[in-house]
Amino acid sequence: MTSSNALPQARLFRFSVPELDAALAIPIDQMVSVARLSFVTRVPCTPPSILGLGRWQDAPTVIIDLRLILDPDAQPDNGRNYADYHHVIIKIAFENQISLVGCPILAGGQMVSVPLSLPKAELPVWITSEAIHQAVLIEDTPVLLLDMMRLPALLAPLQLVV
Amino acid sequence: MSESSAGFLRFEVCGQAFAISMTDLAGIRQVTEARAAEPDATPDIETHAYVAPVDTASLLFGTASSETDGFIVVVRAQQTMYVLRVDRVRAGTDMQAEERRDLPPLIEALDGPFNGMFYDPEGWGLIIDSNRMADLIRQQYAERATEHLYDLQ
Numbered sequence: 001m002t003s004s005n006a007l008p009q010a011r012l013f014r015f016s017v018p019e020l021d022a023a024l025a026i027p028i029d030q031m032v033s034v035a036r037l038s039f040v041t042r043v044p045c046t047p048p049s050i051l052g053l054g055r056w057q058d059a060p061t062v063i064i065d066l067r068l069i070l071d072p073d074a075q076p077d078n079g080r081n082y083a084d085y086h087h088v089i090i091k092i093a094f095e096n097q098i099s100l101v102g103c104p105i106l107a108g109g110q111m112v113s114v115p116l117s118l119p120k121a122e123l124p125v126w127i128t129s130e131a132i133h134q135a136v137l138i139e140d141t142p143v144l145l146l147d148m149m150r151l152p153a154l155l156a157p158l159q160l161v162v
Numbered sequence: 163m164s165e166s167s168a169g170f171l172r173f174e175v176c177g178q179a180f181a182i183s184m185t186d187l188a189g190i191r192q193v194t195e196a197r198a199a200e201p202d203a204t205p206d207i208e209t210h211a212y213v214a215p216v217d218t219a220s221l222l223f224g225t226a227s228s229e230t231d232g233f234i235v236v237v238r239a240q241q242t243m244y245v246l247r248v249d250r251v252r253a254g255t256d257m258q259a260e261e262r263r264d265l266p267p268l269i270e271a272l273d274g275p276f277n278g279m280f281y282d283p284e285g286w287g288l289i290i291d292s293n294r295m296a297d298l299i300r301q302q303y304a305e306r307a308t309e310h311l312y313d314l315q
Contacts, residue, residue, distance in 0.1 A: 041285035042178060044222035045274035045298070053269070053279065053286045060279065060286065062268045095267045155268055
């Protein structure tokens with residue numbers, strides 16, 4: 001029998017990214033898949049946080065390095081082959097269109113159901129990005145909640161890299 | 163199936179595919195040797211003088227090309243000729259409309275020198291916008307000395 005007193009739950013996808021010492025999570029309704037991409041094509045004249053373009057289900061997908069967005073001191077890793085990684089595919093709205101964004105992630109990402117009200121955790125001092133909504137404790141582990149809808153504003157500043 | 167096609171030259175820089183509209187193309191030459199720059203040389207393809215090439219690998223990727231031989235692609239934009247040094251020119255110039263895609267809005271908003279993309283078996287290729295490329299070249303090369311010139315005659 002289902003209890004009518006059950007607490008409302010939120011569903012999150014919890015994951016981590018290469019070379020970033022933090023657990024991350026996004027609301028599950030912002031993601032569309034976890035997939036391997038056969039290639040990541042570099043796009044010149046974009047910020048370092050844009051790794052290039054991939055192809056997911058025949059759709060162009062902008063591949064980003066969350067580490068470079070979240071950690072202002074992080075350096076690009078140009079030798080890494082990001083096509084070797086699984087990517088979490090996220091949909092975001094930008095200029096009245098839905099864009100697909102992919103982020104390379106480490107193995108071990110998982111769906112979790114958590115109470116809507118979670119105990120707060122302290123944000124790491126190095127986090128300054130507006131992409132972080134808040135830090136919470138999930139199973140006693142600090143997890144940074146991402147707000148991917150803020151991502152376009154973080155990528156948009158013109159920054160020619162040549 | 164669409165019958166529409168447009169002439170594009172496909173070429174490769176640092177292992178990545180690019181394309182440029184044939185309407186902006188003024189010439190292609192294979193490069194085997196470079197002639198040392200002459201102080202008074204005037205870059206002007208129309209009079210068959212020597213034209214200074216742009217190191218496209220450095221311009222786009224910030225790294226020198228590993229190729230010793232290659233091609234130069236002469237582009238006409240903004241009433242000027244620009245010479246792009248590329249690693250190889252790929253066979254075929256037609257590109258079916260269904261092969262082409264708009265850039266994702268997130269990339270388009272960055273205002274780089276591209277106005278589209280196309281599917282290539284090894285990844286996406288990028289379609290160069292000649293005018294924006296000319297802006298980028300002028301911005302990056304304004305203060306650089308010419309190192310080599312190629313005889314385009």
